[in-house]
Amino acid sequence: MGLSAALGKASRKKATSPVISAKELNNTANADKELLFFNRVPKVGSQTTMHLLNILSRKNHFFFHKDKPNRVEAIKLSDREEDYETCVQSHDKECQYLDGEVRDDYGQLTEFFCGQNDECTGFNEDFPLQQAKQNVEKNYAVVGILEDMNKTLTVLEHYIPRFFKGVKDIYYEEIAQFTKLNRNIYKPSVEKKVKDIVRLNFTRELEFYEFCRQRLHLQYQALNLV
Template sequence: MDTVFFNRVPKVGSETLIELMKQLSDINGFTLFREKQPKAILVTLGPIQQLQLAEDIADLEQPAAYVHHVNFINFTHLEVPRPIYINMVRDPVERVISWFYYARAPWVQAQRQRNFPSVPGPKVQWLKKDFESCVRNGDKECNYIENSDLEHVSDHRRQTLFFCGHSRKDCMPFNSERALQIAKRTVESEYAVVGSWTDVNVTLTVLEHYIPKFFKGAHQIYHTESGGLASNTNPLKPHVSEEIKARVRANFSREIEFYEFCRQRLHKQYLALRLDSNLNY
């Protein structure tokens, strides 16, 4: 299938990549499709929902790129033509801090009120909570317990979930060895590229050379117009001390291992390209 499927992880800088793909679509002649804005992000689907989404993506006019907040869907097992999978990852602790403040941002709360007008909004005390106090006080929201289940629909501490899949038993327990190994195998066997903005030039180079039909010219656009690319940053996010980050990292051991695994794989892809063609990036 001549379709890129970006099953984007929240809070990894995906808006920047989407804006880059939007500009590349005009240059490289493909159509960029995005999921309709959902009222709530539901990333874990049932078998029928997975099949429906896979068939909808397969029916897109090609060449196409499709973007959706959703866990990995195995098109092959569903007997649907397989797309070109891509994704991005981010340091898990930085990501969970970003999500903590994003969920409290005024524009996010305003959208929540529009989407769910009959549901009472959060208490002012919750909105004003800061991450450091949350961790120091042992609040449930910031108490990352290994093998704990999903706390609520907005519990986005599991980056591995987007690569592990839709099994509650195998993929939902937080920081579990099982979810880690499944996610690693999926990345290795299914994903063309899993990038990271921590390694921006490496990511752009690998995208350009592994998926040239879609990403040719990515370097030039990014470095020429990066100031105009969407980033979805939160100016209200305060500084978090390294002490608190270290305390949280102790509970994210396997999530961190997965993140480093993806970065190592990305750098191996980049090194292979340099050895083959003497790239100067």
């Protein structure tokens, strides 16, 4: 059952309970193998997740494999130094984020979830957004949200118990350790007005984020834990 169908059902039967069930929103029933893939989206807590999976593999008796880091050619930085806020406010090319632009950074999650199609590469375009949504519904059991870590861990534990049984206890018992993993303490803060300028060009990226967040909320709500 897709997200749109679940929302439609919810709107027609607002007064009834339960409106949705975890079984309807859990696509792991379609899997024919006990195989878990964690797609490492850049800068979304992957170090914490990999550490969790390593511990869980011993507790839940599954084989954990992590690919070795790929060696890449070091990029020599320009002698010119400029902070991000200045880059945005001075309208420098690398900080403009123009619609349809093909970027070589990790600024667009829609491209990551869209796939390898050439049409997936245009920044803030509609095709990558819609294809990314379809792929999430069809191919991803859970897409977590760092800002909703408790919901993410709860959904993982209930929807994929074979691998994530006990994940909340492990996370919160060792939370002091997890919060230190791969954190950049030298990362400068960015003023709200600069963030607001950037958000104007990230409309479809933000829509995809809200889509994933709503999907996670529906999965959590369907568990009827409250």
